[in-house]
Amino acid sequence: MTTILLADDHGLIRGGIRMILQSEDDFEIVGEAADGAEAVDLARSLRPDLVLMDVQMPGLDGLEATRQIVAAGDCAVLILTTFNREDYLFQALQAGASGFLLKNSPPEDLISAVRVVARGDSLLAPELTRRLFDQFMARPAASQRPDLLNLLTEREEQILRLMANGDSNAEIAVKLFVGDATVKTHVSRVLNKLGLRDRVQAVVYAYETGVVSPGDNPP
Template identity: 50%
Template sequence: MAVRVVVVDDQELVRSGFSLIIDAQEDMEVVGEADGGARAVEVVRRTEPDVVLLDIRMPDMDGIEVLRRLRNESDARAVMLTTFDNDDFVYRSLEAGAAGFLLKDGRRDDLVHAVRVVASGEALLAPSVTRRLIADAVDRRARRGNVGALPDLTEREREILVLVARGLSNTEIAAAEHVSAHTVKTHISKLLFKLGLRDRTQAVVAAYESGLVVPDRPGYSPG
């Protein structure tokens, strides 16, 4: 079954370009478009897509507010799109429930990959965004002066969290751990629940903030 996508952007050329890229994929289809935030809420409610490509900055209602309005009534996962590499947009988007974040000047293959990853239930961020989130987490740990706790995780869950923080997909983690992708998904769901986290993005930040993983030695674990 094709991934159902809604494209939201107030610029017609940008919106049309995204739609052409998505419709050119055999496993995706554009089921709706919107040129503003208010219209986006209506289209998502009507079409029930799997993924929304959502511009952050729009004149009538920004993408972050769209996310907040849809959070409790739609299962659609959002990839936020912007021309602005801005920390405030990133953090506000993640707080509102965004599953992905990409800059508009990225490659078309990155966009297609993002839709597939997010549709599969995983989270995806542009590398520059991930680096800043990690740097912020490490800075918070340094200011706190100690290593945060990761309570109640089994040894296998900690191993998988390290691999998640390194950016591996479920399939790649399954190969590394010699288990099925379904087993990996189950472990990730359990560790997210135990740590009170919403998604993989928050798990990456938690891994670095706790000291389980450090940037210069990605497989490091402080025992």
């Protein structure tokens, strides 16, 4: 059973999301919050598997609430917002969100996203990677290679580049002519060596540190 906390300042929206998710036998809504501060408090007390978090809420917004929840290690956060804005996407991922979904997505996409994040994976579709790419277009290249990158083997850095390109494990396996299990092992090692939580953080890290740059074509 996946336990879920809903955080949105509109009761009708919470009700609609609740109806969609409660139609699944393996989901349980354990609480609802009308603002970011309440979401932080309920995440701490209820310890759900994940929070479905709106961005724009009165008082403490969803981005800051996400930072606090993730920093405390209370649960994973899936951002669910009306606003199709690249700055929200980037700030949400920097805050530690494990995924980002628009409210006009089909119900089946919401259900799938909850399952993906709940099992500890990240929701980073290719179109989201494209937006991250656009965020870095105007940024200067990193001037110095971080020491942590030197911990990676050549193959592990190659895996990091492909993750930053938005490739799934299966796609990476095809490109490198290896098995899915081998890719999964390499991905885990990359995350552990760099102290990253998931693939989303890996992509942000790759762009911020200059491992990949706008215009690169990963091997």
